[in-house]
Amino acid sequence: MExxxxxxxxxxxxxxDDILLKIKKGLDTDEIVNEFLTINEKQIKKLNSLxxxxxxxxxxxxxxxxxxxxxxxNKIKNLNYLENNENHQIINQKNTSPSNKFLSNKISxxxxxxxxxxxxxxxxxxxxxxxxxxxxx
Numbered sequence: 001m002e003x004x005x006x007x008x009x010x011x012x013x014x015x016x017d018d019i020l021l022k023i024k025k026g027l028d029t030d031e032i033v034n035e036f037l038t039i040n041e042k043q044i045k046k047l048n049s050l051x052x053x054x055x056x057x058x059x060x061x062x063x064x065x066x067x068x069x070x071x072x073x074n075k076i077k078n079l080n081y082l083e084n085n086e087n088h089q090i091i092n093q094k095n096t097s098p099s100n101k102f103l104s105n106k107i108s109x110x111x112x113x114x115x116x117x118x119x120x121x122x123x124x125x126x127x128x129x130x131x132x133x134x135x136x137x
Contacts, residue, residue: 006047007126013040055126 022032
């Protein structure tokens with residue numbers, strides 16, 4: 001039960017909207033992560049002490065999934081960059097149209113929700129594993 005509280009608290013502390021605002025303000029991603037680790041140091045240490053080898057394996061799988069998502073985003077971005085170079089004039093006209101901004105917001109919203117849901121599911125799975133192990137112990 002304690003791990004669930006810690007996970008929920010950490011999840012609430014890692015507000016993606018706040019993180020995006022920090023990135024837009026020019027903060028480095030390492031700075032953002034280090035700040036989060038500093039602010040939540042006690043909870044992270046406590047969570048780390050509760051993790052078992054199975055949980056570490058699950059975290060490794062989540063990390064691999066995040067890496068896949070990162071690569072997918074880069075490929076999409078690079079593909080878009082190549083198309084922009086080939087069709088520079090057409091893209092400039094689309095960039096000024098409101099429908100293009102709407103599409104951009106939809107893609108951004110989709111990626112944020114998709115990633116958020118996965119992280120929450122992964123955290124809940126870790127919590128469920130921990131709770132079921134405690135129940136059987």
